[in-house]
Amino acid sequence: MKDGRLVSEILDSFDLTGSLRAAGELAGCSPNTVAAWVAKRDRGELGGLVAPARRGRMIDPFMGKIEEWVEQSKGKIRADKAHEKLLVLGYGGSDRTTRRAVAEVKASWRAGRLRVYRPWVVEPGMWTQWNWGQGPQLRCHLPARQSRRVTNLGWRGVAIGW
Numbered sequence: 001m002k003d004g005r006l007v008s009e010i011l012d013s014f015d016l017t018g019s020l021r022a023a024g025e026l027a028g029c030s031p032n033t034v035a036a037w038v039a040k041r042d043r044g045e046l047g048g049l050v051a052p053a054r055r056g057r058m059i060d061p062f063m064g065k066i067e068e069w070v071e072q073s074k075g076k077i078r079a080d081k082a083h084e085k086l087l088v089l090g091y092g093g094s095d096r097t098t099r100r101a102v103a104e105v106k107a108s109w110r111a112g113r114l115r116v117y118r119p120w121v122v123e124p125g126m127w128t129q130w131n132w133g134q135g136p137q138l139r140c141h142l143p144a145r146q147s148r149r150v151t152n153l154g155w156r157g158v159a160i161g162w
Helices: 004-017 020-027 031-043 060-072 079-089 095-111
Strands: 128-138 147-156
Touching: 004 020, 004 031, 020 031, 060 079, 060 095, 079 095
Parallel strands: none
Antiparallel strands: 128 147
């Protein structure tokens, strides 16, 4: 069985040339294969090779309003509150449809506001890094006098070209 991309290429080459032989040469298959796929297309039997058409929903005319509410609330609006507002506007669908639509709009809203990781690029002489640590323990003959020194270390960020 051929994948959807290859079938589309076969059918496109047949539509372009109008000949089984020429379409087979363009697509890299036999003319009999082209004839079989053209016949299936004409009978409407392509099935899973073509994405199904999306049916309209009752909430589709209100999607703009839901998008506006999600934008105004910065993604914080709850679906039950959106459903209450939609009922006032004349929406006659179920709350389940509203929940799905709000979740869809929120997901697309969040996808447009992702944080981007940008690595820290060190430039020579631009940054200094500090580290506070404990130094060596100083020994004294008196137990009360033993202590640790607190040291601070500093170094400059340097970029070396390779």
